Amino acid sequence: DGGITQSPKYLFRKEGQNVTLSCEQNLNHDAMYWYRQDPGQGLRLIYYSQIVNDFQKGDIAEGYSVSREKKESFPLTVTSAQKNPTAFYLCASSLVAGGRNIQYFGAGTRLSVL
Amino acid sequence: GIQVEQSPPDLILQEGANSTLRCNFSDSVNNLQWFHQNPWGQLINLFYIPSGTKQNGRLSATTVATERYSLLYISSSQTTDSGVYFCAVVLTGGGNKLTFGTGTQLKVEL
Numbered sequence: 666d667g668g669i670t671q672s673p674k675y676l677f678r679k680e681g682q683n684v685t686l687s688c689e690q691n692l693n694h695d696a697m698y699w700y701r702q703d704p705g706q707g708l709r710l711i712y713y714s715q716i717v718n719d720f721q722k723g724d725i726a727e728g729y730s731v732s733r734e735k736k737e738s739f740p741l742t743v744t745s746a747q748k749n750p751t752a753f754y755l756c757a758s759s760l761v762a763g764g765r766n767i768q769y770f771g772a773g774t775r776l777s778v779l
Numbered sequence: 780g781i782q783v784e785q786s787p788p789d790l791i792l793q794e795g796a797n798s799t800l801r802c803n804f805s806d807s808v809n810n811l812q813w814f815h816q817n818p819w820g821q822l823i824n825l826f827y828i829p830s831g832t833k834q835n836g837r838l839s840a841t842t843v844a845t846e847r848y849s850l851l852y853i854s855s856s857q858t859t860d861s862g863v864y865f866c867a868v869v870l871t872g873g874g875n876k877l878t879f880g881t882g883t884q885l886k887v888e889l
Contacts (some may be wrong), residue, residue, distance in 0.1 A: 706878075707783075707865060707882055713876065744888075765827065767812065
């Protein structure tokens with residue numbers, strides 16, 4: 666099945682704990698992205714990566730970290746420095762070539778604080 | 780940064796009705812996408828439409844880049860059309876960074 670897989674669907678974080686959200690794609694896309702969505706709001710960009718071993722901060726990177734060791738994978742770590750982590754997290758990917766940057770999204774992970 | 784405004788913020792329709800959703804953006808863009816977010820949160824691609832007009836079944840979209848707006852038309856609406864509709868743009872020269880609007884919440888009733 667082709668697409669973008671996010672896991673887990675639901676995640677609970679304890680105070681002071683780091684948690685990692687998984688995002689895997691088998692679309693052979695070059696670029697991958699992480700967004701955060703708060704209730705009733707649009708999506709905001711956390712981090713993005715256009716090539717393996719390289720990534721850039723988005724608009725709300727504080728309290729988050731990422732890695733891009735493989736083309737297919739772009740995990741997001743929500744660190745204890747992120748004081749308000751409860752949100753819906755969405756991962757996306759896109760082909761970069763040809764100027765048509767069409768982003769496709771995974772099903773999301775809902776993170777809550779215990 | 781670029782501002783993306785959508786209207787109306789909320790819309791309630793009777794099944795079978797038509798509607799037009801609007802997206803205004805403040806700067807020149809080279810990418811515009813429309814998405815439907817279903818009640819489970821999944822974002823579904825509707826259109827990639829930086830300019831011109833496209834149609835897909837009951838949905839169509841038009842972007843007038845020179846006037847900085849895009850319209851999404853939904854005809855003969857169905858209850859399964861309910862959810863939130865987002866437009867998202869990439870600023871010209873802005874790499875691949877999508878900026879999302881605040882969305883239009885649509886509810887289609889029987």
